[in-house]
Amino acid sequence: MNTGIRGRRRTAAVIATAGALALSVLNAPAAQAQDTGIVVTDLVINNGKPVVVGTSRVVEPSFTFDMTLPPGYDTNHPLRYDAQPFLYQRSVLSPEVQLSLRTCYEVSLKKAHCEGTLSIDPDPSQGQIVSNRDATKWKIGVALALFKANGEVVQEFETRPGGVSLRRAAKLTVADVTPEPVAKGKKVTVVGKLTRANWSTHKNGPYAGSSVSLQFRAKGASTFKTLKKVTTNSAGALRTQVTASTDGFFRWVYYGNTTTGTATSGQDYIDVR
Structure with a gap:
């Protein structure tokens, strides 16, 4: 098993269209939100800098984070777990800014390093940026999920301290x-x-x-x-x-x-x- 930074084994590559998460974590049919036991650390969005958005071009701020898995889960089975950062203003259950692209790499059997981008589309039809009031600090959240062998989905939504400033170009x-x-x-x-x-x-x-x-x-x-x-x-x-x-x-x-x-x-x- 390769646990180094160079030549790391990719455990999962996830691509999503703007406004829809690839594994549908935010819409997974879990009976109840529960503690998944997944631990996300060192989450950084856009290198800690404000995100500048114009009037037409889609902006894709980067993110990185580390993920530690709970007992019974390992990086050999990447489709059994998921972690996706997002930005929101109103409800953590209805984030306006979601995943665009994400790739995770094995660090060890219990830990993965993930990097990717979010998607921010100023087109009003997308419902992400609708007025100048949106030029403010947005809250950060992480959607976590475990996919059990019996088909059950354990789902969790975490809020994070701080935020990401969106600014007008x-x-x-x-x-x-x-x-x-x-x-x-x-x-x-x-x-x-x-x-x-x-x-x-x-x-x-x-x-x-x-x-x-x-x-x-x-x-x-x-x-x-x-x-x-x-x-x-x-x-x-x-x-x-x-x-x-x-x-x-x-x-x-x-x-x-x-x-x-x-x-x-x-x-x-x-x-x-």
Whole structure:
């Protein structure tokens, strides 16, 4: 038996469509929820970072966890047990964010290491993200099941401390600089626009009143430096003036907040003569 990290024996590979769990743990016909004896440890979702979601693209945050099996169960029989993490807001029995893909590897006869992804689809028909109120910290749960030889299913739903923050995706247009070229010591105007996902309309909309950093990287330099902070107007527009001193690249950077992800614009090169 191989119990190392490299060359580990796969015990189970589970693929599910968005919103439906492959082994139907959440819908298994158990008479009563019971203690399965399965112990899930070291559960980490999206590497502990917030999950940023836009208006159309399906996002699949990663997860990893270790699973220890109860007496009478071992990794030689992976179809007799199951463990699936999920995210929910309202009821642990009706999670909005469920499994997309999962693979488990044998660590020992009684322990497996599992990794995979969840599925978050902003399409309103999926019922996962329905309004901007969903940009908050979501609760974490784990669905556990044992499949007995007599056909009985023992099922358990665990809640976990902490949570996972879902944030609205932000976008910045290229930092457009005029005039170009420009004489050294003269003023240039830099414009741009900040938008973010509106989960109520499922379109991107202007993000007003937000502080955005204007940054510059001199030609030949490796890092950007912040020149100033500019606040977006009611249309999400950015506009400011700076003095041209040397050739280089301008960009906008938005650092995000508790409801909105970060964003970095494309760069615009300025030729100073």
